[in-house]
Amino acid sequence: MTSSADMCRAVAMDAEPGLTRQASFLPRLSDIYWVCWRELKRFVGQKVRIIMTVIQPLIWLLFVGNAMSGLTNNPFAARMLGVDNYLTFMTPGVMIMTALFGGIFGGMSVVWDRRLGLLNKMLAAPISRAAIPLGKMLAAGLQSILQATIIAVIAMLLGVRFACGLPGFLLILGIIFLFSFGLSGISLSLAAMVKSHEALMAMVNFLTMPMMFTSNAMFPAKAMPTWLQTIARWNPLSYAVEPVRTLTTEGLRWAGISGGFAAMFVFVIVMSVVAARQFERSIS
Amino acid sequence: MVKMETAGDDVTIDVRGLSKTYPGGIEAVKGVSFQVRRGEVFGFLGPNGAGKSTTIMMLMTLIRPTSGVATVNGFNIIKDPYRVRMQLGYVSQDLAVDDNLTGRENLRLQAGLYHLSKEEAEARISEVLELVGLRERCDDRVESYSGGMRKRLDIACGLIHRPRILFLDEPTLGLDIQTRHEIWRHIERLRSENEMTIFLTTHYMDEADALCDRIAIIDRGVIKAIDSPATLKSQLGGDVIYLRFDAACEHATAATLEALKELPEIKEISPRGEEHVVVARNGDWLLPRIFETAQEKGARINSVSLKRPTLDDVYLAYTGRTLRDGQGSREEAHRQMIAMRRIRK
Numbered sequence: 001m002t003s004s005a006d007m008c009r010a011v012a013m014d015a016e017p018g019l020t021r022q023a024s025f026l027p028r029l030s031d032i033y034w035v036c037w038r039e040l041k042r043f044v045g046q047k048v049r050i051i052m053t054v055i056q057p058l059i060w061l062l063f064v065g066n067a068m069s070g071l072t073n074n075p076f077a078a079r080m081l082g083v084d085n086y087l088t089f090m091t092p093g094v095m096i097m098t099a100l101f102g103g104i105f106g107g108m109s110v111v112w113d114r115r116l117g118l119l120n121k122m123l124a125a126p127i128s129r130a131a132i133p134l135g136k137m138l139a140a141g142l143q144s145i146l147q148a149t150i151i152a153v154i155a156m157l158l159g160v161r162f163a164c165g166l167p168g169f170l171l172i173l174g175i176i177f178l179f180s181f182g183l184s185g186i187s188l189s190l191a192a193m194v195k196s197h198e199a200l201m202a203m204v205n206f207l208t209m210p211m212m213f214t215s216n217a218m219f220p221a222k223a224m225p226t227w228l229q230t231i232a233r234w235n236p237l238s239y240a241v242e243p244v245r246t247l248t249t250e251g252l253r254w255a256g257i258s259g260g261f262a263a264m265f266v267f268v269i270v271m272s273v274v275a276a277r278q279f280e281r282s283i284s
Numbered sequence: 285m286v287k288m289e290t291a292g293d294d295v296t297i298d299v300r301g302l303s304k305t306y307p308g309g310i311e312a313v314k315g316v317s318f319q320v321r322r323g324e325v326f327g328f329l330g331p332n333g334a335g336k337s338t339t340i341m342m343l344m345t346l347i348r349p350t351s352g353v354a355t356v357n358g359f360n361i362i363k364d365p366y367r368v369r370m371q372l373g374y375v376s377q378d379l380a381v382d383d384n385l386t387g388r389e390n391l392r393l394q395a396g397l398y399h400l401s402k403e404e405a406e407a408r409i410s411e412v413l414e415l416v417g418l419r420e421r422c423d424d425r426v427e428s429y430s431g432g433m434r435k436r437l438d439i440a441c442g443l444i445h446r447p448r449i450l451f452l453d454e455p456t457l458g459l460d461i462q463t464r465h466e467i468w469r470h471i472e473r474l475r476s477e478n479e480m481t482i483f484l485t486t487h488y489m490d491e492a493d494a495l496c497d498r499i500a501i502i503d504r505g506v507i508k509a510i511d512s513p514a515t516l517k518s519q520l521g522g523d524v525i526y527l528r529f530d531a532a533c534e535h536a537t538a539a540t541l542e543a544l545k546e547l548p549e550i551k552e553i554s555p556r557g558e559e560h561v562v563v564a565r566n567g568d569w570l571l572p573r574i575f576e577t578a579q580e581k582g583a584r585i586n587s588v589s590l591k592r593p594t595l596d597d598v599y600l601a602y603t604g605r606t607l608r609d610g611q612g613s614r615e616e617a618h619r620q621m622i623a624m625r626r627i628r629k
Binding site: 028030031033034038046115124 | 345346370372394
């Protein structure tokens with residue numbers, strides 16, 4: 001039993017044939033299901049976490065949304081926002097943001113699993129290693145669907161109307177699912193390499209804040225200086241916000257939806273492959 | 285070096301020249317060979333950092349060996365990791381149970397990961413809950429469990445797929461005496477009633493002594509000796525008897541010692557201060573003979589004590605040192621700290 005840090009390095013370098021190649025059989029759906037099942041059970045068991053998922057967006061919508069509601073009294077600003085109610089503009093942003101936080105912290109569970117020995121236990125089971133990140137990503141996606149629904153209900157109580165109706169709302173949930181699924185893939189891939197949660201937190205925070213403030217989640221891109229507009233255009237967050245906002249404010253206008261949807265699909269596929277590879281190559 | 289035996293039908297784990305060198309040149313395991321027999325409790329005894337866990341991780345197919353081969357129930361650990369895993373139950377030293385789930389949910393998860401069908405899973409869950417005596421508490425969240433209960437749940441998780449071989453990595457690390465004995469009883473039962481082969485690592489001598497049929501002493505990645513605890517102890521030269529004679533009858537004492545030296549059981553007698561140290565076989569049989577001889581010669585014995593060699597002495601003899609705590613990485617220290625906290629809760 002040499003230090004586990006050495007073990008990790010050893011295994012990370014073990015990318016040659018042998019065990020690693022043997023272990024990379026395709027994940028069974030049931031393996032992914034069980035990893036996801038556990039995450040959801042944990043989520044349901046943590047009442048504080050569920051309450052916070054309701055309180056946090058409520059605060060965003062009530063305080064920020066109301067504080068900024070004067071903005072739409074200015075016709076110029078209203079034109080930039082494209083709506084006559086800032087809350088309507090902001091709701092998609094809050095939904096995506098919640099999915100962002102839910103997804104990006106998904107890697108934390110791996111750091112804890114490693115500490116508690118649960119990761120080793122899963123690795124010792126006759127499952128494909130890829131099933132571990134994929135199950136966790138699936139759970140992150142499903143959790144964000146629940147959160148987005150709660151936010152939507154709160155927003156509707158506050159007077160927001162979704163232009164897209166129920167079928168369009170299902171599309172919104174679909175985008176949010178894909179977004180959170182992919183993001184947790186980033187976080188899990190990092191967690192496969194990083195051993196301490198301090199380091200993971202630092203990396204994740206480094207990603208989250210700039211992503212949020214250089215996107216169109218809270219403010220219309222049109223109101224940004226040109227350089228920020230350029231960043232916002234390339235920001236993955238904007239790709240998720242765009243179709244959700246189009247659906248919310250304009251309804252099923254395919255031109256505004258399809259691009260974002262396509263981007264989300266690509267994002268999800270890339271992150272699934274990256275995360276799966278990360279787990280096949282490196283262990284505890 | 286350890287003599288290579290040919291693997292017969294009664295061998296479940298056959299390890300030949302297994303070694304692991306980590307990048308950076310740390311040789312954790314240096315070509316170990318040993319066989320574990322079907323139905324025995326086999327112990328790996330050694331300090332932290334001796335290579336115990338690395339060996340187990342290789343057998344568990346979690347780490348790829350640098351060289352050497354090993355088979356588990358005939359399945360090669362490098363070529364057939366999936367089948368190897370199905371043969372093995374693994375209980376780590378970390379208390380790897382999810383606190384946020386109930387005991388039953390932990391078992392259900394484990395059953396799912398081992399591809400048991402729903403009906404099979406339910407049947408096995410009640411079976412293992414019965415086995416570790418957790419039936420009453422199985423629907424409570426693990427948060428509320430004591431350290432011993434968590435350990436038993438963890439063992440139950442390792443048994444869910446009915447493995448033929450159970451790996452127990454430091455099964456009683458940090459547990460209090462009472463709980464340790466309880467875990468020992470469970471291990472004994474698994475062996476006798478379920479006919480399992482048990483491979484455990486420990487750095488507790490009394491544990492190895494109480495549970496193991498055979499012990500491998502491992503130090504710095506090398507196996508120093510493999511045998512039953514009794515044989516290992518007797519190889520040390522036997523028991524030690526300390527005699528203190530009455531100084532008044534010096535002549536009789538000398539005559540007694542002369543007579544004792546004739547006994548075949550006695551290997552050596554040497555004076556140490558006011559005492560005489562006798563190294564001998566069958567110390568308990570010998571004591572009455574010593575008294576008889578002393579009486580015949582008219583000597584008087586004021587005090588006597590018999591010391592049996594312990595596994596500690598064996599370990600000392602083979603490795604030149606007592607079991608020390610090796611230094612692990614920071615991450616390792618964290619893990620152990622967390623495991624301790626959870627155990628003692």
